Amino acid sequence: MPTKKRTVTIQDVAKKAGVSVSTVSRVLNGKADVAGDTQEKILGVISKLGYTSNLAARSMRSRRKDLLGLVVPDIGFPYSIEVMKGINRAIAESTFDLLVYTMGDVHKSGAVLHEQHYVSLLNNSLTDGVIIVASAAAEFITDAPIIAVDPHIVNPRYPSVQGTNYQGAVEVMQYLLKLGHERIGFICGRPEIASAERRLKGYKDALKEAGIAIDKDLIVPGDFTTKSGYASALQLLNLKHPPTAIFAANDQSALGVFQAAQEMELRIPEDLSVVGFDNIAEAKYVGLTTVDQFLSEMGYIATQMLIKMVNHQPLDVQVHKMPTRLVERTSCRALVQVN
């Protein structure tokens, strides 16, 4: 065990170089007021001592940190991953770095509280601005740049990037109806989340539009997980009049439908048509027809908007609506002749 070496501070550098801390700080921040040879000497000492500045100390005094924060419920979710890819890309193109705060498990108790805590933690401490993904947190924050991707509530007090969940769901239904399906099951998302509610409404409205009565048995609960998708699919498929098609509120639960179908020895799409929502990476591999809501792009745009806010530039729009696109793969079958 090596002796506990104290970390090198700016004081050490100043002493070693025979100058004041002020001068070292000036060199570190590229200010003009330093003679050429002094600067060289200080830089030499810095690299010799292996000095790196203390983020905490710096961010206390100076406003600008060139750092953006990201609060995400669960890093492991495919959904989060897609969004993060886009954020990553925007970060790589910018002068900012990224600090991700995660709470490990959304479902653990007090997660929302934690979430709020972290947002303000990042917010008034370390970062210039914060991106919140799929959350209701930070409703009380007013004093710093914040942007939400797919917020849980419809009209947050801060800017956001949202998918066109309603329109996307309607398109799915029109597609299934065109294929001749009339008994279409719907696996809900978490009811407290705005996007889940929008998709359900799209499902219902499209049926009404087509003159088909809504059968309550065909609408089953869910919480966006594969597990719940599996359970709900079983429920649907064991109905006396099971649906010919299932529309799951997201791809993760659609994957659960695949599991259930396999277990009941139903082939997709021959015996059952399935559509999801999100277009996560896995969807491609299982041939799931779904709605691409360009999650990565949402992350990308949100980051760019946040950077604008940090730089005190005006935003073109407070709410950026991201269009959706139906991605037709091999999980649906036509029951009628389609032109």
Added chain:
Amino acid sequence: MPTKKRTVTIQDVAKKAGVSVSTVSRVLNGKADVAGDTQEKILGVISKLGYTSNLAARSMRSRRKDLLGLVVPDIGFPYSIEVMKGINRAIAESTFDLLVYTMGDVHKSGAVLHEQHYVSLLNNSLTDGVIIVASAAAEFITDAPIIAVDPHIVNPRYPSVQGTNYQGAVEVMQYLLKLGHERIGFICGRPEIASAERRLKGYKDALKEAGIAIDKDLIVPGDFTTKSGYASALQLLNLKHPPTAIFAANDQSALGVFQAAQEMELRIPEDLSVVGFDNIAEAKYVGLTTVDQFLSEMGYIATQMLIKMVNHQPLDVQVHKMPTRLVERTSCRALVQVN
């Protein structure tokens, strides 16, 4: 635009509650020396004002932060994602939170420099310890708990969790040899990375062991990306004597082999056998036979080891070797009768 509200500080809370900052701090940290009603009043003020403590300020003075840092090259990589899942799990079980630092793009210039910078940034500023994933950074760090997952160099000066890359590669080769393959192509990983080198050595040694001469044409370069896997696969498949099987240094490049095969209208496994390494999520969907090196578990164990280090508990081992397991799926075909 709302007026720039100053963030609420401990001073504000103290003033509002009619006590000193010391007392507020005591309440925040759960110290005993506070009267019951005083505590209640302060807690009331805190929630009324929506106060949250400034991480930067706190971590400057107090040694313990209950926060672990993670430096990861690219959040979007399936490899990183798997490791992070395990870390996430360990974090959820612990009292620590996690701060992830990413630089967006490994391939952007100066990334290694950035990486080192971030490590020490987190290290001596914000976190109690740091996990480094797949990197050569932090060679110069000596003064704080650090652990590496799959480090780029063989013997880092700090503890690490490593896969048994050599053994895993040997097993793959023995498997392919048993299936009757003799012309086996190898797509390399990034040569500067220790694990890539170990896998290559496993490939060569297994061939030697089987008495098969090494054909240099069958060993092609790569850099762990799907793109390079695609290009290298084309190179192999256009050989005068193309291989009957390709062993890619990781799953990502194996995915590139799939692309190349599809383009050349070769069926897998009928016309070409493919094996990867890592067992990322995608591998399951395409039926890729690969080596599971339990990335998630590696992240989990590394986190637990780091927590021990932070708590000044002794480590059982400095280098935790994680065994590998061949996952047989549908991307390989037997050329001979196998008992």
Added chain:
DNA sequence: ATAGAGAACGATACCGGTATCGTTACCGAT
């Protein structure tokens, strides 16, 4: 020669917390 300007650098306050030590009030014991 002297004033004024500007370059180069130092001294110090300050950011928002925590750690340490000091102070006050109140209690029972001598």
Added chain:
DNA sequence: ATCGGTAACGATACCGGTATCGTTCTCTAT
């Protein structure tokens, strides 16, 4: 009545940087 002990709380130094202002020195213009 005086004292010692303890509970409750306040005052202040300090963490490691940056921002601000002041100081010193040189050089040029008058």
